[in-house]
Amino acid sequence: xxxxxxxxxxxxxxxxxxxxxxxxxxxxxxxxxxxxxxxxxxxxxxxxxxxxxxxxxxxxxxxxxxxxxxxxxxxxxxxxxxxxxxxxxxxxxxxxxxxxxxxxxxxxxxxxxxxxxxxxxxxxxxxxxxxxxxxxxxxxxxxxxxxxxxxxxxxxxxxx
Numbered sequence: 001x002x003x004x005x006x007x008x009x010x011x012x013x014x015x016x017x018x019x020x021x022x023x024x025x026x027x028x029x030x031x032x033x034x035x036x037x038x039x040x041x042x043x044x045x046x047x048x049x050x051x052x053x054x055x056x057x058x059x060x061x062x063x064x065x066x067x068x069x070x071x072x073x074x075x076x077x078x079x080x081x082x083x084x085x086x087x088x089x090x091x092x093x094x095x096x097x098x099x100x101x102x103x104x105x106x107x108x109x110x111x112x113x114x115x116x117x118x119x120x121x122x123x124x125x126x127x128x129x130x131x132x133x134x135x136x137x138x139x140x141x142x143x144x145x146x147x148x149x150x151x152x153x154x155x156x157x158x159x160x
Contacts, residue, residue, distance in 0.1 A: 004153040011150045014143055015070045018063050025063075029056045051125040055133040062140035070147050090156065101148045108141030 036049040115138055118130040 004150070004155065007146070007150045007153055011070065011146050014146060015067060018067055018143065022060060022063055022067065025056050025060055029053060029060070032056075048125040051123055055123075058133065059136045062136050063143075066140050066143040066147065069144060094152075097148060097152050101145065101152065104141050104144040104148060108138045108145060111135075111138030111141050 032046075032049050032053055036046050036053075039046050039049075111134070115131045115134045118134050121130040122128060123130055123133075
């Protein structure tokens with residue numbers, strides 16, 4: 001089994017876990033918001049619900065973006081390079097993949113540093129370390145890196 005197939009299998013496994021985690025986060029988010037509405041209706045308020053809801057929303061955004069990338073559901077300029085021929089199109093795609101790899105490499109690198117800096121800070125309502133919600137940045141960046149590496153190692157299919 002070559003490198004591409006190994007990376008692809010690992011990428012598929014990670015993506016499946018992220019999709020399951022997104023389902024759990026979505027259910028938790030819904031239950032927390034429902035509990036908050038119910039509590040306010042009864043004359044009380046859950047002081048922690050907005051803070052946890054915000055962290056879950058950020059996690060959903062970043063982790064959901066990795067799933068969207070894996071499924072190729074982002075808006076793109078399909079066919080732009082095809083106007084100039086197959087070779088130019090491959091060069092443009094490879095350049096964009098390398099730029100994407102660099103971008104997510106920076107996000108991962110700086111996300112790890114930011115997570116470590118926030119280790120001693122705590123959130124206001126639930127008093128948990130702020131490094132926990134911030135850790136979604138380097139985690140999603142690393143998942144993006146994996147998916148981009150799968151794209152970079154994909155064999156080139158010759159034109160018909």
